[in-house]
Amino acid sequence: MEDRQGSAAAGGALADEVAGWVGARIDAAHANPTTGLVALAVYAGGRRVLGAGIGPRVAGAGVLPRLPRLRAGASHPLVAAMRAHLVGRRVLAIEVRSDGIVVVAGDLPRDAGEDEGGSEGAGAVDAGEGRATEGEDRAPGREDRAPGREDRAPAQAERAPAGQGHAAAARLELAPGRRGEARLLDAAGNLVLRWPPQGGAPPAEVVYAADPLAAGAALVEASDDAAAGQEKAALARAVRARRAALERRAEAVRGDLGRLGSVARLQKTGQLLLAQGARVPRGAAKALLDDWETGGKLEVALDPARPAKAQAEAFFAKARRYQRGESVMRSRLAETERALQAIAALEADVAAAEPRPEALEPLAKRASSLGVARAALGDLAAPGEPGPARTQGRRAGRDAPRRPFHVYRSASGAAILVGRGAEDNDALTTRHARPHDLWLHAKNVVGAHVVVPLLKGASCPADVLVDAATLAAHFSDARGEGVCEVSYVQRRYVRKPRGAAPGAVTFDREKVIAVRIEGDRLARLLATKEEG
Incomplete structure (x- = not known):
């Protein structure tokens, strides 16, 4: 990104808000690719969340009051990359530029605390938080100090001595806009990931809101509302598909039950073959048997490769199979009809629900309990989805034994x-x-x-x-x-x-x-x- 001058006053307001985050630990990274909201959470005396809308649904930047309720799972490429390169590291610098926002993250060098009068490790964090306190006491002077702070933090990363366990700095570049983009680079400047993959067309100059807190609140609400509308539509489609599948199942079971009427005929055919099979010529493809009950003839298709009398057992076996399956089929039909009633009620509730996360989450749980696959509802995760801790055991070398x-x-x-x-x-x-x-x-x-x-x-x-x-x-x-x-x-x-x-x-x-x-x-x- 080129460092341009523009939108200075509004960008300065956002820069003031994030200035004290230098040295803070990055706790979480989330994204909603459907709406384009990217969120980075840090701990700087409390949870703080930087948000950038890179399109297509939301655009802009600000400080979010909370994480988005609807967001992609940990397997999404952008989320996975940010968690691998940013989460758990410290903020070395945040630059609010005319063409976007740059976040530099890595391990603080051991002499960073000494530069600020502290000690290494926790002292480096205290030094960063101390600068934030100082800036809050003299807010008008922040704009004058911001460029110096931007120059200092990357320099600290460069001074980190090799071989002392300090991770190299990663760089997240966010270009807000309806056709914006996010870029993640490693310490050598190599592109790790661009989202969207085909790249965006961000504006030459980002227009920042004068109030970054209000802008952040509007950004996260707009993202959740847009995503909830799409999730409602996906939920409705999945429920309709489940209802159609249940209806097909019920029809198939009714057809199977309808064949139970043939049990008596199968048994009679087997009995007649046993009694009259010796009269059927070898190699015959069919036989006309005397029906003792009606006095007429009963035509039976046969396997020419087998003696007619030996084929009687196949008719008895088929009759027994139908009889054994009757109780299972009737129970299955009853369960299917109950499920159809429940899914019909759910379909009506989904249609009447407001497109809000708090209204849709209970309905999604009901849908899952009724056999609607979660994959059919999209890749949006519910609040509180586990993050990097999900794979903690594997990273620690504690692989579960093969089952x-x-x-x-x-x-x-x-x-x-x-x-x-x-x-x-x-x-x-x-x-x-x-x-x-x-x-x-x-x-x-x-x-x-x-x-x-x-x-x-x-x-x-x-x-x-x-x-x-x-x-x-x-x-x-x-x-x-x-x-x-x-x-x-x-x-x-x-x-x-x-x-x-x-x-x-x-x-x-x-x-x-x-x-x-x-x-x-x-x-x-x-x-x-x-x-x-």
Whole structure:
């Protein structure tokens, strides 16, 4: 950035406000890329927040009364870069220029405290805060001293002796404007990140407000209001999509229930084949059987490669499968209809809600509890989102041990554990699953072991059972089939034979569910994956 003269009076008011922040620790860095608000929080006798609007929704600069309520998560590139290079370091200089604001951050040199009559470490911070107190007593003289302070702080960074553990200074350049930009540079002047990535078109001269506190208050309110409007629209879309998915599920279950009327016909066909199959020519593709009940004929399609009599068991098995699934299907339909009622009420509440964060946050929580994926609501985080401390354990070298399973979540939030490989399947089943947990596996095909943790004496809810069975089918050789049979038993009935291959087990007291693979359900489950 070029150092231009302009907007001096208004820029001087902002410079006066931030002058005492030199030496303060940077506690937080946030951004709302949707609106363009960038916020940098420091501790200088209390929390102080510098805000800059770089567009497209908000523009300008000021001192914010608080952090924005709606902001990007820690994975956003701008937030991640600022946290990596700025947070936890000290402010070495803040320059309010005609073309933007520059924040220089790093570790204070050990002689900085001595220059100001203090000691190293905490003394350097006290020296910075002491200058702020002095400036507040003689406010009219601040403008005369500001250039000297800007020259001094970078010089301190340059005097930091190498090899004494002082981090190099990083530089954040903020160019406010509807098409502004933020640039982060390292100590060597190399560009770490520019946001937006394609760059902006900031004004040649920034117009600063005469009152930076009022400007900051207006800036953060405008950002939250604009973001809340977009979040309301995203929430409404996600709720509508969830309602449509539930309606499709209810229709599919009703169709499955409608086929229960064919159970008697399947059983009768099996009985007739057993009795008359010997009369059917070998290799026949169909058979006309005598229907003893009606006195007419019953046409049955056959597999020419198999004897007709041997195919009777397939009709009995299909009838049994429909009968076993009836209770699950009816329970699932009832749960789906209750969820539809709840989602319809939520949809009405979202439509009536004001686009304010405090009004939308409870609705977003309700949506999440009803199976609306948080990812569908956008990348905006709720207040109090954890910051750098989230990865503190990994930075400290305390990596969590590898788990032999991935965790997925049902619509109700229940955990579903899926083995990561053959040996991991053994570990999940024999070491992690408890005797009363539910164990699932795709029937008669190679696949992952799936476990639903349950409280002792509790039964698995029907919707969680279908979710777990869907995952068991997906992570098996039956992937891609429209319908898959899945075996499920309590873990206590699963045994690992001595000398068996990895992942091979035996079990008894088997129950079987025929699960229809629904694309929406599978996508929702896969989106909840928690890496082990």
